[in-house]
Amino acid sequence: MNENLDLVEILKGCPKLKKKYNMERKIGEVFECDGKKFQVIEDPIEECDGCYFVKGGCTRSLDIRGYCGKINRKDRCAVIFKEIKDINKENKQSILDEAKSIVEGSRQSDYGDPVESFERISKAASMIAGKDLSPNECCAVLMAAKIVRESYSHKRDNLVDLCGYAEIMNRINESKKKGE
Incomplete structure (x- = not known):
C-alpha cells in the first residue's frame, strides 16, 4: 500500500x-x-x-x-x-522536589525572586481588574487554574506547578511576617 x-x-x-x-x-x-x-x-x-x-x-x-x-x-x-x-524512571523526582527545583532554579533565574515577581504580578493584575489584588490572591488564581486543568485531565505539570505556587504563597506569607 x-x-x-x-x-x-x-x-x-x-x-x-x-x-x-x-x-x-x-x-x-x-x-x-x-x-x-x-x-x-x-x-x-x-x-x-x-x-x-x-x-x-x-x-x-x-x-x-x-x-x-x-x-x-x-x-x-x-x-x-x-x-x-517507564513512568517511574521518567519522573525520578517527586512532584514536591521538582517544584522546589523549579522555584529555586530555572524560574528564579528567569523571573527573579518569586515574592518580588508576585508583587509585580499583583500590580499588573490590579490594573487589569480595576481593583487591588494581593500577591496571595494572584497566586491563588494561578493555583485555581491548575486545579481546574487537573480536574479536566491529569497532567503531572499541573501538580508540579500547584506545589510551586503553594511554596511561593508560603514565601509571600513569610515575607509579610518579617516585614511586620
Whole structure:
C-alpha cells in the first residue's frame, strides 16, 4: 500500500475497513500496543513530531491506536502517540522536589525572586481588574487554574506547578511576617 495515499480516501471505498478503524483515543489516554505503552498527546501544529508511529508509517496499528489527524477525529484535535517507557524512571523526582527545583532554579533565574515577581504580578493584575489584588490572591488564581486543568485531565505539570505556587504563597506569607 502506498503510504502517501490519504487514509480518508482509502476508507471511503471500503466500509469494512472504515468500521474497523472508526475509533479514536481520548487525549491523555494511555494504551498498550505491541507490548509497549503509549499516551495520546494533543498535537496543535499537526506536525507529528515525536509520534512513535511515524517511524513505521501512519497506518500501522491504526485499529489499536485510532485516528491522529484532526480531519478524521470527532474532537477535531490532531494527536501524536508518545511511547511511555517507564513512568517511574521518567519522573525520578517527586512532584514536591521538582517544584522546589523549579522555584529555586530555572524560574528564579528567569523571573527573579518569586515574592518580588508576585508583587509585580499583583500590580499588573490590579490594573487589569480595576481593583487591588494581593500577591496571595494572584497566586491563588494561578493555583485555581491548575486545579481546574487537573480536574479536566491529569497532567503531572499541573501538580508540579500547584506545589510551586503553594511554596511561593508560603514565601509571600513569610515575607509579610518579617516585614511586620
